[in-house]
Amino acid sequence: xxxxxxxxxxxxxxxxxxxxxxxxxxxxxxxxxxxxxxxxxxxxxxxxxxxxxxxxxxxxxxxxxxxxxxxxxxxxxxxxxxxxxxxxxxxxxxxxxxxxxxxxxxxxxxxxxxxxxxxxxxxxxxxxxxxxxxxxxxxxxxx
Amino acid sequence: xxxxxxxxxxxxxxxxxxxxxxxxxxxxxxxxxxxxxxxxxxxxxxxxxxxxxxxxxxxxxxxxxxxxxxxxxxxxxxxxxxxxxxxxxxxxxxxxxxxxxxxxxxxxxxxxxxxxxxxxxxxxxxxxxxxxxxxxxxxxxxxxxxxxxxxxxxxxxxxxxxxxxxxxxxxxxxxxxxxxxxxxxxxxxxxxxxxxxxxxxxxxxxxxxxxxxxxxxxxxxxxxxxxxxxxxxxxxxxxxxxxxxxxxxxxxxxxxxxxxxxxxxxxxxxxxxxxxxxxxxxxxxxxxxxxxxxxxxxxxxxxxxxxxxxxxxxxxxxxxxxxxxxxxxxxxxxxxxxxxxxxxxxxxxxxxxxxxxxxxxxxxxxxxxxxxxxxxxxxxxxxxxxxxxxxxxxxxxxxxxxxxxxxxxxxxxxxxxxxxxxxxxxxxxxxxxxxxxxxxxxxxxxxxxxxxxxxxxxxxxxxxxxxxxxxxxxx
Numbered sequence: 289x290x291x292x293x294x295x296x297x298x299x300x301x302x303x304x305x306x307x308x309x310x311x312x313x314x315x316x317x318x319x320x321x322x323x324x325x326x327x328x329x330x331x332x333x334x335x336x337x338x339x340x341x342x343x344x345x346x347x348x349x350x351x352x353x354x355x356x357x358x359x360x361x362x363x364x365x366x367x368x369x370x371x372x373x374x375x376x377x378x379x380x381x382x383x384x385x386x387x388x389x390x391x392x393x394x395x396x397x398x399x400x401x402x403x404x405x406x407x408x409x410x411x412x413x414x415x416x417x418x419x420x421x422x423x424x425x426x427x428x429x430x431x
Numbered sequence: 432x433x434x435x436x437x438x439x440x441x442x443x444x445x446x447x448x449x450x451x452x453x454x455x456x457x458x459x460x461x462x463x464x465x466x467x468x469x470x471x472x473x474x475x476x477x478x479x480x481x482x483x484x485x486x487x488x489x490x491x492x493x494x495x496x497x498x499x500x501x502x503x504x505x506x507x508x509x510x511x512x513x514x515x516x517x518x519x520x521x522x523x524x525x526x527x528x529x530x531x532x533x534x535x536x537x538x539x540x541x542x543x544x545x546x547x548x549x550x551x552x553x554x555x556x557x558x559x560x561x562x563x564x565x566x567x568x569x570x571x572x573x574x575x576x577x578x579x580x581x582x583x584x585x586x587x588x589x590x591x592x593x594x595x596x597x598x599x600x601x602x603x604x605x606x607x608x609x610x611x612x613x614x615x616x617x618x619x620x621x622x623x624x625x626x627x628x629x630x631x632x633x634x635x636x637x638x639x640x641x642x643x644x645x646x647x648x649x650x651x652x653x654x655x656x657x658x659x660x661x662x663x664x665x666x667x668x669x670x671x672x673x674x675x676x677x678x679x680x681x682x683x684x685x686x687x688x689x690x691x692x693x694x695x696x697x698x699x700x701x702x703x704x705x706x707x708x709x710x711x712x713x714x715x716x717x718x719x720x721x722x723x724x725x726x727x728x729x730x731x732x733x734x735x736x737x738x739x740x741x742x743x744x745x746x747x748x749x750x751x752x753x754x755x756x757x758x759x760x761x762x763x764x765x766x767x768x769x770x771x772x773x774x775x776x777x778x779x780x781x782x783x784x785x786x787x788x789x790x791x792x793x794x795x796x797x798x799x800x801x802x803x804x805x806x807x808x809x810x811x812x813x814x815x816x817x818x819x820x821x822x823x824x825x826x827x828x829x830x831x832x833x834x835x836x837x838x839x840x841x842x843x844x845x846x847x848x849x850x851x852x853x854x855x856x857x858x859x860x861x862x863x864x865x866x867x868x869x870x871x872x873x874x875x876x877x878x879x880x881x882x883x884x885x886x887x888x889x890x891x892x893x894x895x896x897x898x899x900x901x902x903x904x905x906x
Contacts, residue, residue, distance in 0.1 A: 298575035301519060304512045305582040311505060312586060319502070325585075340659065357663035364660065399505075406508055413515055419664060424767055427661045430654040431770030 299358035300413035306336075306353045307406035314382075314395045314402070323386055333402075334379045337372060357419070358412070366408040367401065375401050435500050439507040443488050446514045450488075453517060454481035457524065464531035467540065469557035472594040473527055477520045479591035480583065484513050487587055509586075516579055523576075526561030526601060534607045535560050538880040540600075542830050543616055545883075546685045550624055551792040552635065556596040558620065562604040566700070574626045598623030610872035611838060612700075614693035617686050621678025624792075637788040644784040645669055648776035668769055672717045672777055676785050679722055683729050684793035687736050687800065687831055688748075689838040691726045695747040709754060710761045714769050717777075720757040725782070727755035733786075734796035739804045740835075745842035803832040810836040810878075814871065815844070817852065820878040826889070827882040837875040841868065 313329040316322040332352040339351035340360060354360050367375070378394040385391055457478040461471055491506045498506070540560055547556050580593035600619045606612055628638050648669065649655065655662045682690040698704050698719055709720045716722075731737040740748070759778060764771045806828040813820040820833055849867045850858040857863040 298519065298579070301512070301515050302575050302578050302582075304515065305579050305586075308509055308512050309582055309585060312509075315502065315505065355663075357660060357667055360660055360663055403505065403508065406512065410508070410511055410515065421767060423661070423664065424769075426658075427655075427664055428767050428770045430658070430661060431652045431665060431772045 296358050297413050297416050299356050300362060300409045300416065303353055303359045303362055304406050304409035304413060306332075307402045307409060310402045311399055311406065314399045317382075317386070318392055318395050318399070326386065327383065330379050330383050334376060334383075337376055337379075340372075358416075359409075362409050362412050363405065365412075366404050371401060436495055436503055439495055439503050439510070440492065442507055442510050442514075443492055446510050446517070447485055447488055449514060449517055449521070450481040450484045453521065453524065454478050454485070456528075457481070460524075460528045464528070465533075466527075466531055467537070467557070467560065469544075469559040469594070469597055470527050470530065472557070473523070473559050473597065476580075476591050476594055477524055480520065480580075480587070481517065483587045483590040484517065486589065487513075513583075516583055519576060519579065523559075523561065523599060526563060527559055527599075529562040529604065530560040530602070530607070534562060534604070535602065536608060536610055536613050536876060538876050538883060539610060539613055540616065541883060542879055543620055543685075546617075547620055547624070549794050550681070552628065552631065553596070553624055556598065556623070556627070557594075558598045558600050558623065561599055561601040562607055563601040564604060566603045566605065574630055577630075596627070598626075609869075610875050611689075611841060611868075612693055612696055614682075614686060614690050614834070614838075615697055617682035617690055618678045618694070621681040622674055624681060625674050625677050628788075628792075635788075635791065637784070637791040641673070641781070641784040641788050644780045645673065648773075648780045651776060652772070665770065665773065668714055668773060669777060669781065671715045672712070673781060673785060675716050675722065676725060676782060677789060679725060680729060680786065680789040681793055683726060683736075684734075684789060684796045685831075687796065687803065687835050688726075688730055688740055689835045691723070691730070691751055692745070692747045692838050692842060694722075694726075695750055704750070710757060710763055712762060712764050712769055712771075712774055718762050720754040721759070721762060721778070723751050723754035724757070727751055729786075733790070735800040736796065736803075739800045740839065743839045743843060745839070747842055799829065799831045802829045803835050806832040807836045807839075811840055811844075813878075814840050814874065815848065815851075817848070817870070817874075819874045819881065821881065827878065827885045830879045830882045833875060833878045833882065837871060837878075841871055845871070 310329050310333050313325045316324075317326050336351040336353040336355075340354035340363060354363055363372075375398060378398050381388075381394045382391050382398070457474040460466075461474045461478075466474075488510065491510070495503050495506055540558065544556070544558050547553055547558065577593055584590060584592060598620065600616050600623070602613060602616065628634065631638075634642075645666070649662065649665055652665065655665055679690075679694070695704075703709070703719055708718075710718050712718050712721075727737075730740075759774075762774055764774070806822075809822055810820040810828055810833055814837065820828060820836070822828055845864060845867060846858040848871075849860075849863050852867075853863055
């Protein structure tokens with residue numbers, strides 16, 4: 289038996305820490321010209337965003353984020369479809385040409401997006417909402 | 432409401448206070464009580480993280496005055512995130528501190544850890560025990576804490592690493608020193624094993640098959656493909672059911688039918704055996720009738736335990752049989768709680784893979800059943816006359832034999848022993864029965880402790896002190 293409340297809240301905190309890590313390496317890159325961890329963090333973010341759209345649910349390896357209902361719900365609460373596309377595009381821009389003039393503005397936009405995600409994850413950690421009866425009804429209807 | 436640097440300083444002070452308390456509290460606990468090694472490691476980790484969070488805060492406060500407001504907001508957000516991580520550790524620290532060796536069934540926990548390390552892929556694992564105020568057994572999911580610890584480790588590299596292969600099990604504080612219902616820790620340990628398997632970088636073949644079976648089952652629901660959130664929700668339900676069946680089977684492999692009897696007792700305590708509840712799948716658990724059907728299937732056909740307990744006929748065994756005979760057509764769900772359509776693919780496609788997985792990682796259960804058949808009479812003879820079970824010749828009996836014999840004795844012969852020692856009237860007294868149950872549990876626990884000490888002595892004689900220590904932590 290598992291204490292579900294803690295497990296679900298932990299999902300939000302994991303997401304907040306994930307976003308914090310992405311923001312931290314982007315700030316190091318923008319403010320201090322450091323890019324030691326940039327590739328690893330942005331690639332993880334990119335594969336997680338792509339994984340969020342995948343229909344495969346159980347096959348390993350798992351992405352670093354957006355693998356659970358709670359994390360996916362948080363993402364959908366704070367980023368619209370176009371934000372996701374924008375984030376993926378900008379991550380690729382920074383990854384491909386970190387020294388180009390467009391890379392730093394893209395990194396700043398990513399800092400804003402991931403900061404919003406971190407805020408929302410922290411909010412949901414504080415105020416976790418159970419799965420609404422409406423969502424469960426929809427699942428029961430569709431399954 | 433404060434903003435900018437003032438707000439950050441306010442939040443930093445709050446976080447500092449929490450981190451400082453955690454650092455000092457963990458240091459003090461490790462000094463003042465005796466704990467299992469795993470709990471000690473957890474205290475050291477928490478102390479180190481709290482210390483390094485304080486250091487990081489000092490650094491951030493120093494530079495905040497020179498940063499633009501957007502970066503100060505980031506520092507504030509980060510402080511809040513670290514505070515929440517410490518809050519998660521905080522929820523573990525006090526229950527771990529309460530579970531010092533005098534308040535838990537230490538020999539049973541140690542035995543369970545030894546069994547845990549015999550499972551494929553679990554060498555070197557340890558379990559920290561927590562005492563919960565709820566009358567319920569839990570395994571604290573540790574995967575997220577470990578993932579969070581990894582991220583925190585990258586953000587604060589000066590902090591100690593999270594102790595490797597560490598699991599957390601919670602016992603109700605009222606049941607701490609007891610024995611029989613505490614066999615539930617074998618099920619909870621299964622959650623730890625499952626989490627370790629599911630996060631392994633090189634998952635074993637049976638686990639991959641199980642994941643593929645789950646994927647196949649969920650893909651049948653084509654309408655769900657269009658909604659990622661609903662898909663994750665369905666996956667979460669299936670994952671919960673999978674873990675419950677996995678944990679039950681693993682516990683049966685390790686400790687035999689005593690686990691089934693303990694689970695019946697716990698379900699009775701929780702009121703889960705009513706006509707309605709026994710056939711109902713919930714979001715977190717498969718129906719008790721199905722779970723017990725799996726128990727009977729394993730005990731009958733997966734090993735020799737069923738024949739070993741053929742002449743033991745407590746009500747708990749009758750209930751197991753009664754539940755196992757309930758047709759799966761009667762399995763149901765509460766309206767709008769769980770999609771009933773998930774049950775059939777779970778039973779047909781996923782459960783066979785769970786059985787294969789457990790068979791692949793657990794030690795063969797048949798030798799334990801055979802030892803039980805050989806040693807039961809000797810153990811019972813001791814319990815009948817009120818002494819700690821021991822062998823008249825040779826080494827002490829096998830711990831699994833002791834556990835199963837004592838549990839069968841408790842279920843079938845407790846009134847006899849009360850009557851023998853206290854008279855006919857006492858056998859009908861709840862207080863006396865409770866008192867003698869406690870005695871029986873104490874003798875059982877002592878017998879297990881004796882058996883462990885004897886095994887330790889034999890290993891020492893055979894392998895020398897260093898090897899013996901290694902075998903206890905890296906079996």
